[in-house]
Amino acid sequence: MLQLKFRFFKYLLSAGLVLAVVSCDEDSQDLGDFTGNEITYQLFAGSGYNNEGYITFKERKDKSIQAEVTLSNTQAGGIHPLHLHREPIAADGDLVALLNPVDGKTGKSLTIFNVLGDETAFTYTDLLNFNGSIKVHLDDGLNKDEVLSGGNVGINKMSDTNVVSCSDFSTDL
Known part of the structure; x- marks a missing residue:
């Protein structure tokens, strides 16, 4: 009887191990709509603000x-425009x-x-090679030049991270 209990326990343990391996294998391969390629960039607080965070592509x-x-420290009711710009965050690059x-x-x-605003195709590989930055603006009204947070993306990821205002702000792309 003891030997029968041991065999049952052994089979139960083996079945559980097989299920665990199959479950883990299925989870790691099921990426849904994604290829598995992703990159995260830090967003630094703009001058006079304490809004930091990150963007993941x-x-x-x-x-x-x-x-x-x-993004941290945002206020309910606020809507903060988000743009991809040419040039590092310390420059006043085109939107x-x-x-x-x-x-x-x-x-x-x-x-x-x-696609970019001018309808140019834009892929993940293009992003990795892009000379650009991300800027999160205070609003799109009177304070549209104020940058709450921003950071470099693409080839600029290690560049100067001083956030400047955005004097070329225009939604006419």
Whole structure:
């Protein structure tokens, strides 16, 4: 009887181990809409603000890019325009893409895109080689030049991180 209990326990343990391995293997391979390529960049507080965070770009299987922003210390009711600019954050580079604004209540934004404002195709590989930066603005009204937070992306990831205002702010791309 003891030997029968031991065999049952041995089979039960083996079955559990097989299920655990299969479950882990399935989870690691199921990427859904994504390729598994992603990169995260830090967003630094703008002058006079304490809003920091990060932006993560994920490559989707359809070759579009999903941009996810998380920003700290935002206020409910605030809507903060989010832009991709040419040049490092310390420069006053041209605005090339409007991303969905950061919601002040959650501090989050999610955008899926595959073209710039001028309809030029833009892929994850293009992003990695891009001479650019991300800027989160206070608003799109009187304070549109105020940058709450920003950071370098692409080839500028290690460049100067001093955030400057945005005097070329225009939504006419």
